[in-house]
Amino acid sequence: MNSDLDPIEGLREALRLSPENLPLRLHLSRSLMRLGRHAEAEVELLAALTLAPADPDVKLDLASAYLRQEKISQAMVIVEDVVGKRDAPATAYVLYARLLLRENDVPGAVAQYKLALEMDESVADAELGQQLGVGDDHADGEVFEGRVRSSQETPAGDFDPEIERPSTTFADVGGMAEVKEEISMKILYPLQHPEMYKAYGKAIGGGILMYGPPGCGKTYLARATAGEIGAGFISVGISDVLEMWTGQSERNLHELFDHARHNTPCVLFFDEVDALGGRRSDMNSGSGRQLINQFLSEMDGVEYSNEGVLVLAATNAPWHVDPAFRRPGRFDQVLFVPPPDAPARAEVLDIHLRGKPQDQIDLQPLAKRTEGFSGADMKAIVDLAIEGKLREAMKAGTRLPITNKDLVAAVKKMKPTTREWFSTARNYALYSNQGGVYDAVLKYLKLQ
Ligand SMILES: Nc1ncnc2c1ncn2[C@@H]1O[C@H](COP(=O)(O)OP(=O)(O)OP(=O)(O)O)[C@@H](O)[C@H]1O
Numbered sequence: 001m002n003s004d005l006d007p008i009e010g011l012r013e014a015l016r017l018s019p020e021n022l023p024l025r026l027h028l029s030r031s032l033m034r035l036g037r038h039a040e041a042e043v044e045l046l047a048a049l050t051l052a053p054a055d056p057d058v059k060l061d062l063a064s065a066y067l068r069q070e071k072i073s074q075a076m077v078i079v080e081d082v083v084g085k086r087d088a089p090a091t092a093y094v095l096y097a098r099l100l101l102r103e104n105d106v107p108g109a110v111a112q113y114k115l116a117l118e119m120d121e122s123v124a125d126a127e128l129g130q131q132l133g134v135g136d137d138h139a140d141g142e143v144f145e146g147r148v149r150s151s152q153e154t155p156a157g158d159f160d161p162e163i164e165r166p167s168t169t170f171a172d173v174g175g176m177a178e179v180k181e182e183i184s185m186k187i188l189y190p191l192q193h194p195e196m197y198k199a200y201g202k203a204i205g206g207g208i209l210m211y212g213p214p215g216c217g218k219t220y221l222a223r224a225t226a227g228e229i230g231a232g233f234i235s236v237g238i239s240d241v242l243e244m245w246t247g248q249s250e251r252n253l254h255e256l257f258d259h260a261r262h263n264t265p266c267v268l269f270f271d272e273v274d275a276l277g278g279r280r281s282d283m284n285s286g287s288g289r290q291l292i293n294q295f296l297s298e299m300d301g302v303e304y305s306n307e308g309v310l311v312l313a314a315t316n317a318p319w320h321v322d323p324a325f326r327r328p329g330r331f332d333q334v335l336f337v338p339p340p341d342a343p344a345r346a347e348v349l350d351i352h353l354r355g356k357p358q359d360q361i362d363l364q365p366l367a368k369r370t371e372g373f374s375g376a377d378m379k380a381i382v383d384l385a386i387e388g389k390l391r392e393a394m395k396a397g398t399r400l401p402i403t404n405k406d407l408v409a410a411v412k413k414m415k416p417t418t419r420e421w422f423s424t425a426r427n428y429a430l431y432s433n434q435g436g437v438y439d440a441v442l443k444y445l446k447l448q
């Protein structure tokens, strides 16, 4: 049985919970592609396209899926559409070259491939270059060679996860007062005032697990936590975890934690942690289990001190997180991140309208009519209004301020996206609420 090595089901389940999560859907499709399951990838990409109809990356992925299934003309239609637009990425021309080559238009393929390299030499593809004879007769052949090699190889052992220095702070996050307070108490103040904590004999350590409906600011707040205290930020996403699982990556958890320990203060953030701490039986064996155990021992910090390392994690599906994660010293604090209430929604609007030309916007009525909207929904309202205004302004040839009317019109086009999550969460909260972990959800739903 190889199901314990196949993370696809986990991804599909995560998607059932947040069907609008575009990065997740793209990740699933890319994983499927890597596994040679091109037809399934096609299905996911078509769904992704309904979420982001103009996204060139989605289109190009879909074209690749077609190409791999020998649906050359379908792939061609898409790629021609993408390269016909301004700002087409260099990868579009590489794919175009591949398709032209398949149609035996070698000169056309060479031209497109050269164009791609001119735009961005990092898209070089050794095999395609060789097939097209581009590279050998390239003016600076050696440099080109080097380039090909570097784009092909990820040197083993050269582990260097990026440490971000986020510029956002708590002031950029609307609402979430309680979550901010808990994060401050548990991980910011201990770092800033260790003597105070010692005086009261309060142990420092452990992490916070945030959960809640999609788009309500979990990832955003994690980043702002680092920004708030000028700490580094390492984000470990679902794809990193998947790579660790399938052994495709040299990265391992110990190195990750070590990297954070050498770069304190540092926020180490595990996004979509359910993928790591899966409770499903297929993850309780084999490499899944091993990964969980390693994670737990790193968090316990017995062997190595985690001082100055702030561990945060987020998930939409806390019920899939192994309960062992919640023991003292680990994610002993589990926080519900609810959709923003009306004042918080007004704040989120205000934050995203900052610095944009605007005129007499009355936030309160807008906040009132957006019950159930997530922070991301609120941001989308602003984005929609801006888009419309920009179009108008381009036509008028002058700057026009965003008005209340623009925002109201945008609200009308949107639907709240948090409800679906609650229909699942409600069941877990009612029937699987061990230790009262989901009391906050029950309270939010007024069931307690
Ligand atoms: N409280 C907030 N204040 C300001 N902006 C917000 C807030 N909540 C969400 N947003 C906006 O919505 C975007 C999406 O939020 P974010 O990715 O943090 O949600 P999430 O809870 O991590 O969702 P998911 O569970 O799908 O990962 C943010 O990048 C930010 O622009």
Ligand SMILES: [Mg+2]
Pocket: 218, 219, 220, 271, 314
């Ligand atoms: Mg997130």
